[in-house]
Amino acid sequence: MSPQQFRLLCLPGDGIGPEVIQAALGVLQAIAPALDRPVEITHDLAGGACYEAHGVFLRDETMELARQSDAILFGAEGGPGWDNLNIPGGPTARSGLSRLRKELDLFANLRPVRSWPLPAEQTPFRPELVSGADLLVFRENTSGIYFGEPRGIFEHGDRRHAIDTQYYAQGEIDRAAQLAFAVAADRRGKVTSVDKANVMETGELWRERVDVIHRTHWPQVELDHLYADACLFELVRAPCRFDVILADNLFGDLLSDCAAAIAGSLGMLPSASLGPERADGTRAALYEPVHGSAPDIAGKGIANPAAAILSVGMMLDLSLGRKDLAARVENAVDNVLAEGQLTRDLGGSATTNDFANSVVAKL
Ligand SMILES: NC(=O)c1ccc[n+]([C@@H]2O[C@H](COP(=O)([O-])OP(=O)(O)OC[C@H]3O[C@@H](n4cnc5c(N)ncnc54)[C@H](O)[C@@H]3O)[C@@H](O)[C@H]2O)c1
Ligand SMILES: CC(C)[C@H](C(=O)O)[C@@H](O)C(=O)O
Numbered sequence: 001m002s003p004q005q006f007r008l009l010c011l012p013g014d015g016i017g018p019e020v021i022q023a024a025l026g027v028l029q030a031i032a033p034a035l036d037r038p039v040e041i042t043h044d045l046a047g048g049a050c051y052e053a054h055g056v057f058l059r060d061e062t063m064e065l066a067r068q069s070d071a072i073l074f075g076a077e078g079g080p081g082w083d084n085l086n087i088p089g090g091p092t093a094r095s096g097l098s099r100l101r102k103e104l105d106l107f108a109n110l111r112p113v114r115s116w117p118l119p120a121e122q123t124p125f126r127p128e129l130v131s132g133a134d135l136l137v138f139r140e141n142t143s144g145i146y147f148g149e150p151r152g153i154f155e156h157g158d159r160r161h162a163i164d165t166q167y168y169a170q171g172e173i174d175r176a177a178q179l180a181f182a183v184a185a186d187r188r189g190k191v192t193s194v195d196k197a198n199v200m201e202t203g204e205l206w207r208e209r210v211d212v213i214h215r216t217h218w219p220q221v222e223l224d225h226l227y228a229d230a231c232l233f234e235l236v237r238a239p240c241r242f243d244v245i246l247a248d249n250l251f252g253d254l255l256s257d258c259a260a261a262i263a264g265s266l267g268m269l270p271s272a273s274l275g276p277e278r279a280d281g282t283r284a285a286l287y288e289p290v291h292g293s294a295p296d297i298a299g300k301g302i303a304n305p306a307a308a309i310l311s312v313g314m315m316l317d318l319s320l321g322r323k324d325l326a327a328r329v330e331n332a333v334d335n336v337l338a339e340g341q342l343t344r345d346l347g348g349s350a351t352t353n354d355f356a357n358s359v360v361a362k363l
């Protein structure tokens with residue numbers, strides 16, 4: 001019997017999305033012969049590119065394709081022309097990515113961050129402060145203020161009011177905590193849970209449930225709690241103290257961009273968004289760089305493709321079960337950086353393609 005195909009849906013999106021995804025697909029193509037399954041890739045539009053062609057940020061047909069795929073590789077979406085169109089229907093109508101996250105129930109967003117072999121002046125920190133940093137921001141991805149109701153802008157007399165709602169159900173916190181502890185158990189065994197339990201009811205419930213899940217299921221993993229503001233301070237003061245940072249949707253978004261400074265650039269942070277485990281042991285999965293469409297550098301061929309390439313690495317590990325190949329990709333990126341082949345965001349002059357070709361050569 002021939003091995004089962006791995007169906008990958010590729011959604012490059014907007015701005016530098018297509019540029020970094022093309023680079024990442026080059027790396028996937030180079031490593032594919034080492035896989036025991038053929039990879040079948042389908043391409044489609046998402047984000048502003050989709051809006052221009054079809055008047056929506058993600059088509060129903062694409063959503064269906066996503067459901068049938070083993071994984072999705074996403075570039076980036078958005079840009080000045082599309083971010084504030086005031087489209088009714090909430091976040092899933094305003095953003096293809098939000099629709100994918102919500103409708104595929106991709107509740108677990110894993111955003112690993114590490115220090116890389118970079119020239120000392122390429123991070124805003126003293127080298128001895130960031131050297132050896134290796135952490136993972138575990139962001140709850142399908143609830144919180146991104147999706148809570150009520151939301152909207154309302155007219156009242158001659159005044160306009162805007163509402164967003166931070167909402168968490170116990171089960172949403174529990175499943176995020178469960179998986180964050182499991183991820184930590186496979187790393188260095190430490191979770192720092194982040195909230196604003198001092199001022200927010202959702203924070204109070206968050207802390208209470210994380211404690212219960214810890215006590216009941218993961219007493220062997222070390223747990224501490226930090227308020228989100230203090231956590232941001234600690235992240236830049238002493239990044240090496242962290243292993244897994246467990247945070248809600250908004251705090252996780254903020255913490256991961258901040259942590260990108262430790263890695264040297266937003267262009268260095270990959271991510272995986274995973275759904276609940278299914279009966280056959282697999283999970284719905286979307287892989288994407290943490291960064292956005294970077295309109296300021298789009299179309300110039302100078303974007304750093306490392307985040308997209310490392311996202312393919314996460315896919316090899318988490319959806320294809322090939323930690324060995326994921327390590328090969330990460331080591332190749334590490335070696336290219338160590339040799340000083342740097343894109344402009346890291347102070348060098350390598351183009352997107354130069355960098356990707358060098359990674360392929362080092363696989
Ligand atoms: N996941 C996503 O699709 C995603 C994430 C964040 C922002 N966005 C969207 O992207 C658009 C721009 O947002 P923004 O400017 O706040 O964030 P951004 O991440 O696009 O860019 C922030 C800064 O980082 C730089 N940068 C980002 N990625 C880079 C890379 N790979 N190589 C080199 N430099 C890189 C940019 O040039 C810019 O200076 C907005 O429409 C926003 O909504 C999308
Ligand atoms: C584009 C936007 C919806 C998204 C978010 O806020 O989640 C982005 O910033 C991210 O980090 O993936």
Ligand SMILES: [Mg+2]
Nearest residue numbers: 253254257290
């Ligand atoms: Mg973000």
